[in-house]
Amino acid sequence: MENYQVRESIVDLLVRIEQDSGFSHLLIDHEIKSKHISPKDEALMTEIVYGTIQRQLTLDYYLEPFVDSRKKLKRWVRMLLRMSVYQMYFLDKVPDHAVIHEAVEIAKHRGHKGIASLVNGVLRNVQRKGVPNTAVIQDKAKRLAVETSHPEWLVKRWVDMYGYELTHAMCHANLERKPLSIRVQPLKITREAAMDELRELGFATRKSDFSDQGIIIDQGNILRTRLFAEGYVTIQDQSSMLVTEMLNAEPGMTVLDACSAPGGKVTHTAEKMRNQGVIAAYDLHAKKAKQIEQKAAELDLTIIDAKAGDARKLQEQHENQRFDRILVDAPCTGFGVIRGKPDIKYHKQKEDIDQLARIQSEILEHVAPLLKKDGLLIYSTCTVDKTENDNVAANFLARHPDFILDTSFFEQLPPMIRQSPGCSEIGLQLFPQTFSTDGFFLTRIKRK
């Protein structure tokens, strides 16, 4: 493929991601497969698509003085300008003149001479005059928002919740690449044997401190290994592994996972139970229940009974049943996973936080009565907002004196995690900058 064709595919992708409000990784995968893009172009494409979305607000700030605000640019032209400035300022792979040349070629091909000349003019001006300096922005939170491309309301909200320093570190961490982690299927292979095999393939790996099944991959593509293809390992963030570690499920127990798809934590739980016992796993739609089944099959786990079902109605299905362990890994805004899904930060609004907090509370309210006396329930989310995390858990406990916060949760945490800044009296808030994990919240509740 010619360079400009790869870049034109990038423009297409950026347009579709903005139109469809998300699913960037799925669209990129589809584009790569359908257009037979080479591995080298694939890496470049992924880098430019993610980078342009990751830096979108910064790029718009950079472009503002050079684009006549009275003219309404077509979406694809805006994407073309953004991705070109992204390459000029954040990538040093391609010289500026080549970036501009390719952008003009795309503009000619997709539009007409007028658009090509506008793109040429804007980008040459950016090159000649340089982009505006963010240091002139007086308000600290606003400056941080522009420099790290987060919506201003979100940065201000985090500053109010966690202070400026922590927010500054979090916003910057959200722009970095997260190391990939995998979990071994311990009924099929030990962590040591998996690490040996990967080392022989030239991988650089480390043991995770979050789970004795976890491995961090610093170098190497796990998707191209036998270990991955044959279900000896699965990809999972370390913060998610911690959930199952803290659930303390044992062989022979009965477990309910109320929000289970795509099945990361429930399969980990089945592994901890040595594939003995019963797990009822639910997710809202049949398609999602299929994902759980598929993941369980890939890992050769048979004790998971996956069904479609609303967690708020499970009492009907399990009227006379009580569980030893319950997991509520609730739907949430996902502000802890911005590094992998950068579009989240632009699409979620304040109202989404409040609406999700209501759903989270309803799920807890309906599922908790299914817990046995002395049973344990983990409430978790992949977000960093107190409304969805601390408040949902605290409000639940305030309403239900027969449930208590299980303080032995904190004693069971690895010491470095227990001493981390997000460990509070209500649970553990992991921030992406602290251990290079997702931003994640979890806490453990016990039935008296």
Ligand SMILES: C[S@@+](CC[C@H](N)C(=O)[O-])C[C@H]1O[C@@H](n2cnc3c(N)ncnc32)[C@H](O)[C@@H]1O
């Ligand atoms: C954070 S994800 C769960 C991730 C999963 N536990 C894992 O480890 O792979 C939240 C899930 O909740 C599901 N969900 C949303 N509302 C639900 C409801 N009312 N009842 C059951 N599941 C729901 C979503 O479809 C989504 O798959």
